[in-house]
Amino acid sequence: MAAIVRVKTVLFSVLEDKLQIYLPAHRLPQGIVEHGISLNKLAMENIKGIAGAAINQGYLEQLYTFSHPFEAGMGVDIVYYLLVGEGKLVRDYQESWIEATRISRNLPEYGILSYALQRLRWKVEYTNVVYSLLPREFTLSELQRIYEAILGKKLDKRNFRKKILSLGLLRSSGHRRVGLKARPARMYMFLRRQPVMVNVF
Amino acid sequence: MAAIVRVKTVLFSVLEDKLQIYLPAHRLPQGIVEHGISLNKLAMENIKGIAGAAINQGYLEQLYTFSHPFEAGMGVDIVYYLLVGEGKLVRDYQESWIEATRISRNLPEYGILSYALQRLRWKVEYTNVVYSLLPREFTLSELQRIYEAILGKKLDKRNFRKKILSLGLLRSSGHRRVGLKARPARMYMFLRRQPVMVNVF
DNA sequence: CCAAAAGTGTTGCGTATACACCCATGG
């Protein structure tokens, strides 16, 4: 006996300093599993329209598998979440995003979305996966804003810097962010743009 | 298009003070997903032969979903792990268990087993799920031996007691473990035999 | 009386938190 297997993708990005989820028509992008394509691949294909070819630089993680035992065809949904940096996204889809802090109980996928958010918050507290939301070079303030957007709370600047620099994940790039009407900020880059476990927060 | 969906179950128990995995013929118990039965239910049915009817008192968690895109029928394996206390198991299956610390790279499911072990170790460090491996009443030493078996290392008795009692998960049952040739130990029980998040270790 | 396991406190160390002011630049 066989079942219908779908892959759904929860796409997160930090846009305008706010953590947002890509939810066109209030539905998660999805696809049907077919012979010869892996689940990971399909999870990324689900959002190739908005994330283009650069998806491989994002961070992808399997979230959970749900079943619908009484649905016709015995549906199985394998859900992934994906982090993609603002700079890598196709624009023009503004109306398809929803702020993560504004997801409401009457969205059809509310359960999945809130679980995805919880898992994401968790993940950034003990890994370096936020690299996937940032360009190659960035300032410490930009990095801090990413964390604040994901965790949904303000962080102390001095403590943040002490902590993040002590982890040895970053190196100074030698450049400075100029052009703003303020003191130029030192720029940093991640030593490794692959997932690494550390204690961040 | 449809796929063949299996559910596999990694059954853990602490037997004779050692963390062990139920692996008859070096294979994980498994079943095929059919209409009208949930994944959880199937995960428990997979091992009803050895764990009998008392499975519901165990702790069940979905581990991960693997796919085999080029297998005939596009196989998908949804893997669960389950904790069941020694006292609830059918005996007579001694030869089907393997010590968790002795799993070797040439077992067919080595990848799954080592990941399950890692996730289990993780889980007991921030939840109370070890309740599922203990009888209703137990001594602190028995509880400590469960943690030591799972984590694979010795713990300091004084620090263990301080920590575990400070969490407020236990209450004294008033009874004592007698009959051993040593000082009788106070017995405790879990306030709640449902999963609760706490920081244990 | 001996073996076996139960039970009990203190100290040092490192990490997390709270908190405020001066600096460099653009306009």
Place this chain on the structure above:
DNA sequence: CCATGGGTGTATACGCAACACTTTTGG
């Protein structure tokens, strides 16, 4: 010269790890 954000240090509280001896029972 003013607005904007960059950059920096200290004091306190808390949790974790290390560590040894006395007590109670059964045989």
